[in-house]
Amino acid sequence: MNRGVLVTILFCVLLVCIGCAATQVKQVRIDENYQGGQPKNVLVIAVVRQPTTRRMMESEFAKQFKKRGIGAVESFQALTTDTLVGDAARDGIVAVVKERGIDAVLMVRSAGSRVEERDIPGMTITTGVGMPYASSGAWGGYTTVMASFPEPSAPTTQGYSTEQKFLSLETQLYDVRTEKLIWSALSETRISGSPQEEINAFVSLMSRELFRAKLFR
Amino acid sequence: MKSRIIQAASVAIISFGLLASCAGTKLVAQWKDDAYQGHPAKIFVIGQSKEYGPRTLVEDEFVRQLKARGNDAIASYTVLPREEKPEKETVLKKVQEVGADVIIVVKFLKKEMGGTHTPLRRYAVPQGFDTSWDSYYGGVSTDVGVRDVSYDYDEITMETTLFQTATRKPIWSALSQTTYQSGGPMKQIKPFTTAIVKNLAQERLVR
Numbered sequence: 001m002n003r004g005v006l007v008t009i010l011f012c013v014l015l016v017c018i019g020c021a022a023t024q025v026k027q028v029r030i031d032e033n034y035q036g037g038q039p040k041n042v043l044v045i046a047v048v049r050q051p052t053t054r055r056m057m058e059s060e061f062a063k064q065f066k067k068r069g070i071g072a073v074e075s076f077q078a079l080t081t082d083t084l085v086g087d088a089a090r091d092g093i094v095a096v097v098k099e100r101g102i103d104a105v106l107m108v109r110s111a112g113s114r115v116e117e118r119d120i121p122g123m124t125i126t127t128g129v130g131m132p133y134a135s136s137g138a139w140g141g142y143t144t145v146m147a148s149f150p151e152p153s154a155p156t157t158q159g160y161s162t163e164q165k166f167l168s169l170e171t172q173l174y175d176v177r178t179e180k181l182i183w184s185a186l187s188e189t190r191i192s193g194s195p196q197e198e199i200n201a202f203v204s205l206m207s208r209e210l211f212r213a214k215l216f217r
Numbered sequence: 218m219k220s221r222i223i224q225a226a227s228v229a230i231i232s233f234g235l236l237a238s239c240a241g242t243k244l245v246a247q248w249k250d251d252a253y254q255g256h257p258a259k260i261f262v263i264g265q266s267k268e269y270g271p272r273t274l275v276e277d278e279f280v281r282q283l284k285a286r287g288n289d290a291i292a293s294y295t296v297l298p299r300e301e302k303p304e305k306e307t308v309l310k311k312v313q314e315v316g317a318d319v320i321i322v323v324k325f326l327k328k329e330m331g332g333t334h335t336p337l338r339r340y341a342v343p344q345g346f347d348t349s350w351d352s353y354y355g356g357v358s359t360d361v362g363v364r365d366v367s368y369d370y371d372e373i374t375m376e377t378t379l380f381q382t383a384t385r386k387p388i389w390s391a392l393s394q395t396t397y398q399s400g401g402p403m404k405q406i407k408p409f410t411t412a413i414v415k416n417l418a419q420e421r422l423v424r
Contacts, residue, residue: 050376050392052248052392053392194245199246
């Protein structure tokens, strides 16, 4: 096969894949003035009420960091879910940071959700076999196609409406020494089944974005 | 006649498939501590429920199924006071007393009602070009499709967590959804337990 054609096909496939991805990055912000040096040990905090979901997300982020040779601590190992809420949350995090020698904190939290309602109209697709019905003139008057088989003559679907849920998440990286936000990303995930099904793809995408920022080199 | 049988069978199979795909317990989320490599010697089963009856049923079913697979297990209600949620230290003391190295906590999270509606779809194939050579001569219509199917169901969300007694840390947890149409929640205890224990065995956390 011609190489040009192959490249075009691969490019189209890639475009389709990107278009179909459940998570879309809406916004990425980097502190261009950050001079703190590369973080070596990151505390991962997913502010999620449901413990299993929190563990899944934190462990997946920790795996991504460790894969790149960066130390990572899942917050659930040291902080219970109820300690992440309220004024006491900061004190708990600071204690873990000191105890474990953390130099950056990655935090994931909800930034809202929305529901999109779509109405799918009913459809009747008329296709047919048989002779063209010429009402005016000979074969040139090809105006109507008549089906030669009894009713129902075509596939029929009823109209219905569907709800599509979207969840926005904010992923932020803080420098412990200066306590400043050095990187953040706002993303939106389309929820088709259970939200937990999207965790791995979400973490993978966010990690790619984060490491692209070259804060860890 | 033959076409009607085909039509009825198609509708029945599709409807059964739709219902079956929604019934039962599915694990919607699962987490495991990859560092844990042990095998529990004795499992302490805690069913967290406001009511004593359901708690004993859940704990008994877990103990029964775990023992049936060759694991040692004990139900918490047999050694703990009849309270909804005993103090953490009281539980740990009892766990150590009975020699359990792993604790399994089964927690009820919520019960919701849901409904499903699959709209009508009809497909017709032109006569003479349908299912078989016989029908070409028979001249039967093969008007098949999915009938308008709608039904209500209940869905229970549970969280099951395994803790290591020595470290007090979680080693496995799962979020599950049990869907059913009739029979009430108590009848779901057995299939729910089966799904959880089977998964624990697959993860090599129990025998």
